[in-house]
Each structure stands twice: as structure tokens, then as C-alpha cells.
Amino acid sequence: MSAFKYALLQQDTGSQARRGRITTSRGEIETPAFMPVGTSATVKGILPEALKEIGAQIVLANTYHLYLRPGHKLIQQLGGLHKFMHWDRPILTDSGGFQVFSLGDIRKITEEGAAFQSHVDGSKHMLTPELSIEIQLALGSDIVMVFDECIPHPAERSYISESTNRSARWAKRCREVLSPGSSSALFGIVQGGMELDLRKQSVEQLREIGFEGYALGGLSVGEETSLMYDMMEYSLPLLPIDHPRYVMGVGTPENLIEGVARGCDMFDCVMPTRNARNGLLFTTFGKVSIKQARYRDDERPLDPDCQCYVCQHFSRAYLRHLYVSKEVLASVLNTHHNLYYYQQLMAGIRQSLEDGTFSKFRKDFYHKREKHSLNLID
């Protein structure tokens, strides 16, 4: 029996922002929430205990990667993904669709599903809505995503329409395999490209089927940020108020704030982890490229306002040294800080929603960055 539910706790008066709580059989998720990405059964460079310590409530794992390596059946046989990666909090799995279309070498999309070749070993595979759900359930996912096509941008309107309708039919097939009330929740994904009427049509198709939560797909695919915000602003209010809303693959700290203001509850993005490994760090005063020579003898913590383990114990000079020396610890410390920053940002957003001060929080967020870009602080 499903323990999944969403409670809308508070609504902001000055924006569409919502403070909520998702309950799953593996624990609660206070929303708005950011989900670190654990592609191959590990959030790259951080231990599960550290993830918990910094406040991660849920992680995302990639169906495509785990299907290819080490294989969902192996993970199932070993007791499921939670046990495999030593993570007992909720896991959301994507459907594999996005990676099939972006990483798979050859693709052929039919009504049945998507044929592709593995980026790992070139082997041939066919991913269907039914198989995607089967894989996600074998992994033991708490929140399963429907199998859909993430439409590239730009694309012809006729293709967007065709694809969106097919994704809706695929979504229905997913729902048929994974019924409401199952132990795993199923989220539908709104497509429709950048066409408002097709977005609306997609929402209606999904609401007709009925899901435990709703995601916006096909965003952050190269479009202008303002266009992405427009799509959120238009689409999110069309979704049922009593279900969680998730904008997939988004984004920067700014994107998170703006997504929340437009009514989004859940986010995921590789940015904090991938940027960390490339020495790009997020701080309250903006981005830092730690390899820069200016940090060579800088004894200050990366972000003096940050309470994370890294900022409490190490200097910018040390972080720069580790990065230019290509040390493993550079990835470990940078990842820790960046994920902490993201979790703190979300915690701050949630607190401000509880206090009714979200619009001030949003203003302060930008103000601090502006002061920095004017060189008033460093």
C-alpha cells in the first residue's frame, strides 16, 4: 500500500511559491526540495552519511545508467538500490528517456518505444514505457517517472505535437503498469516544447490519466532563461494544487528561486556536483572558479557565510592547491560544499515561506550577488 502523499502547508501571498511536505514509506521530504543526482548509484564524490548530514532528503538515480551498468536485475537480486548504495531515504528514478535521447548512439522512436545503442559498449536495446517502469520498480524506486521523450529545442511544431501526444500515450501505458496506491508513486511529465497550447494539452492529457505528482520536462534544454521561466509560469498553475510539482533538470541557484516563485516543489540538477569537480563553486556572493591565481594565498574560507565542513576547516588557498594538483580530495570537498550550498538555499527558502518572508529572501539573494559583482565584497 502506498504511503505517498503530498500536503500543501503554506502558500506565499506574493508569488506562486508553496511550502509543502511529501510523505513516502522511506520518510518525508520537506518542499521545495533539491534532489542531488546520483547517476550510477552514487552521488559522485560524497558519502551517503555526508549527504544526510548536509540535509539531502532524497536523491535521484538514473534508470538508463543503472540499466546498462550494473543492470537492474543485479541490483534487485542484491536487495535493491537503497541497500546497494547504502541510502535509506527516498530515491526518485528518472525514466531513462532523457539519456536514451541524449547519450544513446542510435535512436529510433516508434509507438512501441525507443531503440538505442549503449554509450558504454555499443550493445543494442529497446526501452519501452513498460520496461522503464519494470526497471524502476526493480531498483526499488520510491518515485517513478513515466517514460517520455524530452523534445529538443528548437523543434518543429508538428514534431512537438506528435511527440507530446505519443508521450501522453506512453504515460498511460506506464500508469497501467504502475497503478495508483502501489508502494511506489508515479509522476507524469508535461511536455509540449515551448508551445503554450501544447503544454496545456499535455497537462490535460496527464490529469486525465491521474498521477501522484507532475513534472515539467523539456526545460533547460538550451532555451533562453526567460523562456524557461515563462513556461514554468504558464504551466505550473495548470497542475492540480494538491500534488507535488517537479521541474526536471533545473538548475542554477537563480533558477531554483525563480522556479519556487512560480510554484515548483522539486528540482534536480547535476550542476552542483559536476561544477564541483570542475572547480566551480557556488557561494552566497556568486560563483567562484577556485583555480584562479587570486586564491593562491587566500586564507579565507571559500564562503565566510557558509557553515559547511569545508568552509569551517579549509582555506581557499588549500582548495585551489587541491584542484590544481588534481587531488581526489578536490572533488570530495568541492562537492560537499556545493551540495551543502544547494541544501542550505532550499532550507532558507522553506524557512522564508514559513515566515512569510519569501519575497524578501528572494530580494536579498540577488542583492548579495550584486554587491559582489560591484566589488563591494569579495
Next chain:
Amino acid sequence: MSAFKYALLQQDTGSQARRGRITTSRGEIETPAFMPVGTSATVKGILPEALKEIGAQIVLANTYHLYLRPGHKLIQQLGGLHKFMHWDRPILTDSGGFQVFSLGDIRKITEEGAAFQSHVDGSKHMLTPELSIEIQLALGSDIVMVFDECIPHPAERSYISESTNRSARWAKRCREVLSPGSSSALFGIVQGGMELDLRKQSVEQLREIGFEGYALGGLSVGEETSLMYDMMEYSLPLLPIDHPRYVMGVGTPENLIEGVARGCDMFDCVMPTRNARNGLLFTTFGKVSIKQARYRDDERPLDPDCQCYVCQHFSRAYLRHLYVSKEVLASVLNTHHNLYYYQQLMAGIRQSLEDGTFSKFRKDFYHKREKHSLNLID
């Protein structure tokens, strides 16, 4: 004023093994002890807190690497190596000699010192006994090593003799810079290649100068293991009984046991950390190459007898998955286990010396590995 002292607590009756305790101003080191190698101001892939948790009492840092990058003066300006790398227990620094001779692109050895080109950027440098000590003191080292030449093997007897005598003169110059009773201890390094009489002569030259501790250098340089053991067996008893004895760059778990049996108190080696990053793991039943297909679906912990974080929470299948997927966490988890294994081995040795059961411990150590190689256990 120096807090450095060595207390010989117990001597084994069946071997030369010794249980002792080194005191430094940054804490005590129970011996025999293994020192993880933290080449560039980080023990690769492990956080300082984790190092402490697994029982590391002291780490070794490389003067050569830190001199070139980020520079000893920068580290001094930032408050010293302990603060820089967030490690408040003792640090031993090598003299840089070994790396100059093994990594430096061009070398010219004169009475003054060694001229070399940086392996990082090709820049030209001259390392002298005086500069080596200056660098080590700038880093804030607790145990400073004399600058010496690590003689390659094999080498002409005439060269070994010449080099050993020069190293003795260099050792004297080091002692002149770093007097007894300083806040950092200075260890002499016995050379002499594989020539017994030159080893003896080197010991006499060093004892004449007088150091807080004595090391055997020029071992583990490609010679047969039995020859290395012979050199230890011959040289270690020539050293003063009331000072710590350190065999540099050694070695495998077997080497540690045999080194202890021959009277050694301190060891260092990159093996546990470097092997970890290459997926080679140490266990009570021998070595494991975690990439092997046999571990693909192996749900057992790496070493069922190991109480480390990794063996308590992850399967061999997961460790294999991380390794073949080239995940950062593979290095982190493998390093953690290997260093834990080394620390546990030393703790077991120390306990057996206290209990007067070292010879049994030594026998059991080999017995367990033999059973495994006979496939009696896996």
C-alpha cells in the same frame, strides 16, 4: 623546547620486535606504527577526520612536492602544514631527496647538494641539506628527515661508498641547522646500499652525530625481499635501543610484520593508498582485485573480518561497480578500507606485543592467507 621522546615499553622474547611510544608536542604515537602518505598536503582520497577515525596517529608529507607546489613559504604564511591540511596530529616530512633523485628530470649531485628540474614545470632548483631542513621547518614538521641520497639498486660498491659518505656529511650539516632539543625532531638515515660493512659504517657515522631517531633508507628499491629482510636484520640491531627506528618506503603487510620482527618501529608506504585507487585491496585473506568479474554479484563485504565503514555498509558487487564505472567514490571507499586494514594490522601487532603473543600473531597472519590460496576460504 622539544617534547620529543621515545619510550621502549616492551621487547618480544622470540624476535627483535619492540612495543614503544613516541611523544611529540602534537601527541603520542604508539609503535610499531604505520604512517599514511600525504604527498601533497592530503592523504589521497580520505578526509582528515576519517584518517583519525581509522586510527592514523601520524602522516608523512613530501617535502619535494610541497616545495614545488604550492611552496613551503606559502604554507608557512598560511600558518603551516597542519593548519593548511586540517591535521593536528604529528607530521613527518621526508627530506625531498628521494623524489629529487626519482622524479626530478635532470640531476647533478655535488658536495653542496642536488640540482634538479621540477617534474611539474621544468623549473630549475638546487636542494641542499640546509634548504631541505629550512623547507621542513617552514612546513612545521614534527619529525624532520636528513637530506640524503637514496642509492639505486644495483650500484657499484665504489659509488655506494662515496654516496654513503656524502650523505653522512649532509646529515651532519642538517644536524647543524636543526639542533637537538628543537621543537622538531631530526632523524638520521642509514644508507650503504646492500653492503653490510657500509651499512655498519653509515650507522656509526650517524650515531656519532646523534639523532632523535634513525631510519633505514635505500630499501624497497627493487631488491629481492629476502635481501631487504637481511638488511633490516643486520642494520636495525646496530641502532641505539632507546631511539625509534624507521624503515622508509616499506611496504606490504608481510613487509610490516617482518620489519617489526626485525626491530622496526615506524613504516610508511604509498601502497595502501595507491593500490586502493587501482582497485587492489588488502584483506586478512590476501589481496583482492575488485574489478574481477567474480565480484559482479558478490553481496558479501570485501573482508567479512573487517570492521571498517566500507565493509560494514557495502558489498563487493557495489565496490566493483564503482571501480568499473570510474566513480570518485571508488577511490574514497577503497582508500578507506586499505588504510583501515593497515592501521588494524599495526594495532594487532601492538596488542600481540603487549600480550607476548607476537609470534602467534605472525603465524596466524600467514596461515589465514595460506588457507585462502588453497581455496579453503574465499
